Amino acid sequence: MTKKNKKISAAILVIGNEILSGRTVDKNISFLASWLNNNLGIKVSEVRIVPDVESRIVKNVLSLSKNNNYVLTTGGIGPTHDDITSKSISKAFKKKYTYHKEAYAILKNYYGNKNFNDPRKKMAKMPSGSKLIYNPSSAAPGFMIKNVICLPGVPSILKSMINNLKKYLAPGLITHSSTISVETVESNIAKGLEEVQKKHKSFVDIGSYPFFRLGKIGVSIVIRSSNKIRLQSCHKSIIKILKRKKIKIFKGA
Amino acid sequence: MTKKNKKISAAILVIGNEILSGRTVDKNISFLASWLNNNLGIKVSEVRIVPDVESRIVKNVLSLSKNNNYVLTTGGIGPTHDDITSKSISKAFKKKYTYHKEAYAILKNYYGNKNFNDPRKKMAKMPSGSKLIYNPSSAAPGFMIKNVICLPGVPSILKSMINNLKKYLAPGLITHSSTISVETVESNIAKGLEEVQKKHKSFVDIGSYPFFRLGKIGVSIVIRSSNKIRLQSCHKSIIKILKRKKIKIFKGA
Numbered sequence: 196m197t198k199k200n201k202k203i204s205a206a207i208l209v210i211g212n213e214i215l216s217g218r219t220v221d222k223n224i225s226f227l228a229s230w231l232n233n234n235l236g237i238k239v240s241e242v243r244i245v246p247d248v249e250s251r252i253v254k255n256v257l258s259l260s261k262n263n264n265y266v267l268t269t270g271g272i273g274p275t276h277d278d279i280t281s282k283s284i285s286k287a288f289k290k291k292y293t294y295h296k297e298a299y300a301i302l303k304n305y306y307g308n309k310n311f312n313d314p315r316k317k318m319a320k321m322p323s324g325s326k327l328i329y330n331p332s333s334a335a336p337g338f339m340i341k342n343v344i345c346l347p348g349v350p351s352i353l354k355s356m357i358n359n360l361k362k363y364l365a366p367g368l369i370t371h372s373s374t375i376s377v378e379t380v381e382s383n384i385a386k387g388l389e390e391v392q393k394k395h396k397s398f399v400d401i402g403s404y405p406f407f408r409l410g411k412i413g414v415s416i417v418i419r420s421s422n423k424i425r426l427q428s429c430h431k432s433i434i435k436i437l438k439r440k441k442i443k444i445f446k447g448a
Numbered sequence: 449m450t451k452k453n454k455k456i457s458a459a460i461l462v463i464g465n466e467i468l469s470g471r472t473v474d475k476n477i478s479f480l481a482s483w484l485n486n487n488l489g490i491k492v493s494e495v496r497i498v499p500d501v502e503s504r505i506v507k508n509v510l511s512l513s514k515n516n517n518y519v520l521t522t523g524g525i526g527p528t529h530d531d532i533t534s535k536s537i538s539k540a541f542k543k544k545y546t547y548h549k550e551a552y553a554i555l556k557n558y559y560g561n562k563n564f565n566d567p568r569k570k571m572a573k574m575p576s577g578s579k580l581i582y583n584p585s586s587a588a589p590g591f592m593i594k595n596v597i598c599l600p601g602v603p604s605i606l607k608s609m610i611n612n613l614k615k616y617l618a619p620g621l622i623t624h625s626s627t628i629s630v631e632t633v634e635s636n637i638a639k640g641l642e643e644v645q646k647k648h649k650s651f652v653d654i655g656s657y658p659f660f661r662l663g664k665i666g667v668s669i670v671i672r673s674s675n676k677i678r679l680q681s682c683h684k685s686i687i688k689i690l691k692r693k694k695i696k697i698f699k700g701a
Contacts (some may be wrong), residue, residue, distance in 0.1 A: 213655055214622070215492045217482030218670065221474075224497070229470030239468045241504075244477070245493035247655075251494075274635040275656040276642035314638030349658055370469075382527040385567030389653035401529040402466055402500075405602055417471065 197404075203237045203367030206259040209244040209279050210252060211270040211348055222350040223269045236367035236421070237265065245309060247271060252283035260287075260343055265364060270348030272337065274314035280345055281321045281338075288341055298327055298336050305334035321345075329359045338401035339363050368421040375416045378443040378446050381405050384414065387436035391429060398425045414443065456490045456620030459512040462497040463505060463533050464523040464532045464601055476522045477601040483610060489620035489674070490518065500524060505536035513540075513596055515673045518617060523601030525590065527567035533598055534574045534591075541594055543575035551580055551589050558587035574598075582612045592616050621674040626683050631696040634658050637667065641687035644682060654686075666698065 207227055213219040224242055231237040240263055245251045252271075259266045260348070271280030285292035299319040303311050318335040328337035328344065332355040337346045346353050346361060392401045399420040406413050416433060419445055420426040437444060460480055466472040468649030475496055484490040493516055498504045505524075512519045520578055538545035552572040556564050571588040581590035581597065585608040590599045597613060599606050630637070645654045652673040658667050669686060673679040690697060 212653060212672075213657055213670065214478075215481060215495065216485055216625075216672065217478045217480070217492070219657065220478040225467070225470045225473040227470070228468060232469055239470070240499070242462075242495075242497035246493070251596065260508075273656075273658070276640045277647050277655055312635060312639075314635040317638075351660065372469075372471075382565060382567040385528045385570075386565075392529050400465060402530055403526075404466055404472065405526070407604065409562075417466065419465075419469065 201365075201367050203235075203241040203265075203365060204245060204263045205231055205237050205265040205267060206240055206263040207242045208252075208255055208259055208266055208268045209242065209270060209348075210268055211244070212246050212277070214244050214270075215246055223346075223353055224346070226350065226354065227267055227269075231364075232370055235361070235364055236369040238367065238370065239363065246278045247279055248277055249283045249286065251282065253287040256284055256287045256343060260341060264342060266343045268343065268345045269353060271349055272318065272335070272345055274317050276279065278317075283341060284340060284345065285322040288322055288343075289411040290324060290340065292320055293323050293326055294319050295321050295327065295336075295338070298338075301329075301334055326363065328356055328363075330356050331359075332356075354378075356439060370419050370421050371423055371426050372417055372419045373426055373431070374418075375433060375437070376406075377437060378411060378412055378413050378445065379411060381414050381444065383440065384416070384436070387440070388416065388433065391432045391436070394432070395420075395425060395429050398422055399429045401429070454618075455517075456488075456518045456622050457493040458484055458490050458518040458617060459493055459516045460495045461505075461508055461519055461521045461580055462495065462496070462523060462601075463500060463521055465499050465530070467497050467499045467523075468499055474669055476599075476601070476606055479522055479603065479607065480522075484520075484617075485623055488614070488617055489615065489622040491620065491623065500532055501532045502532055502539065508536060508542040509537055509540045513594060517595060519596045520608060521596065521598045525571065525588070525598055527570050527598055528682065531570075537593060537596060537598065540574040541575055541596075543593065545573055546576050547572050548574050548578055548580065548589075548591070551591075554582075554587055554589060579616065581609055581616075583609050584612075585609075591671060600678060602641060621671050623674050624676055624679050625670055625672045626679055627671075628683070628686060628690070629698040630661075630669065630690060630696065631664060631666050633665060634667050635695065637669070637689070637695065640693070641669065641686065644685045644689070647685070648673075648682050651675055652682045654682070 228239045271278045321338045322340040325338035325340045402417040404415045481492045524531045574591045575593040578591035578593045655670040657668045
């Protein structure tokens with residue numbers, strides 16, 4: 196990290212017909228977004244979900260790669276015919292789609308000579324020049340080419356690989372957050388929040404999220420900032436407004 | 449529906465910093481995708497998640513609106529300062545951002561004259577010429593302008609409104625699906641599936657999704673097609689391969 200206020204952004208590209216059909220509920224977006232945010236200060240600027248169609252993957256990878264420090268893709272690096280992420284990204288970056296020597300050796304060792312069939316070999320094919328992201332659960336590695344990182348779609352496998360990815364990512368400024376949950380409706384506090392937001396301009400980001408829980412209606416006010424002093428001052432201003440309006444604050448929320 | 453083989457596509461645009469930060473796990477994408485698919489034969493072609501930033505909403509709405517029959521947005525139509533969907537979409541389509549008479553009357557009636565404050569009034573503001581999508585749970589309506597449909601972000605409220613949206617959507621060809629769950633790993637069936645996929649070309653879409661369940665490793669093979677005969681023939685071909693390879697098929701899967 197060279198500058199104290201370095202902003203690092205990432206985009207997530209989810210590749211898979213099963214997510215677009217609604218059959219599978221994505222579990223990777225919120226995990227990756229939280230992990231990037233909380234551990235590395237990398238802010239997710241955009242997420243896209245696209246089908247298993249080469250032209251769509253190519254187009255989206257190129258555009259997201261251009262506009263972000265990193266792109267993380269999930270899905271499509273397995274052994275079956277609908278796994279076309281590696282090939283599509285090779286095409287996007289005009290790289291040869293070829294066996295990665297180390298990945299080939301890892302998989303050959305994992306499956307044993309006898310069981311190392313063509314579909315399994317396919318998982319060692321990736322854009323030429325890729326760096327590997329080791330997979331401690333099912334061997335088949337992910338990879339990084341340019342600023343694009345390709346991870347599997349199965350959430351448990353993806354999670355097991357995440358620490359092996361850390362070394363490739365330059366950290367940014369961590370965003371801190373503070374949450375105040377109150378027993379009220381949004382429109383009761385909207386004006387106050389808007390005033391506080393205006394006062395703190397772009398240094399602080401105040402979000403307001405209604406919820407229904409245990410028969411009670413409430414709002415979670417989430418304050419986010421990379422500046423702890425701003426965050427605290429903003430938090431205090433909001434508490435002052437809530438007290439003035441006699442709005443009940445949920446304890447331990 | 450004028451043509452039997454009419455293909456209708458929709459994009460989903462999720463608007464909200466809370467999803468991009470990982471704080472909130474989206475629950476609307478899979479619900480909307482399934483509902484559109486199963487009830488109306490509308491295929492979701494793409495999903496994007498963007499922050500509460502006007503320029504980003506404008507840009508993405510315009511591009512998705514151009515490339516799809518429908519765009520469904522979620523989030524950002526509430527009373528607080530970070531709810532900027534209606535204003536942004538007015539801007540995108542160069543429409544006046546103004547009170548919708550009927551929406552104003554609905555909200556005024558719901559809250560009563562005394563409690564109808566400015567933040568609540570804001571929920572009646574939308575692009576001029578919008579059609580309303582009634583909200584049976586919390587009154588504030590969604591709206592449709594051109595081919596863009598704006599829904600709230602709170603999943604329970606969104607779900608309660610979905611039937612009021614149906615009349616605005618032209619149905620497409622329903623996609624049928626059939627699932628075969630087997631006790632094996634993907635690489636054992638990859639070759640067979642690829643052959644069947646090639647045989648049925650673009651008429652059928654075969655997906656392969658590994659899972660770990662109750663200590664067992666398995667794969668769900670999902671076949672999707674708008675043509676029931678193709679679907680059945682494809683299903684039979686796959687069963688034949690599985691039997692030949694002596695792969696166990698999970699019952700009732």
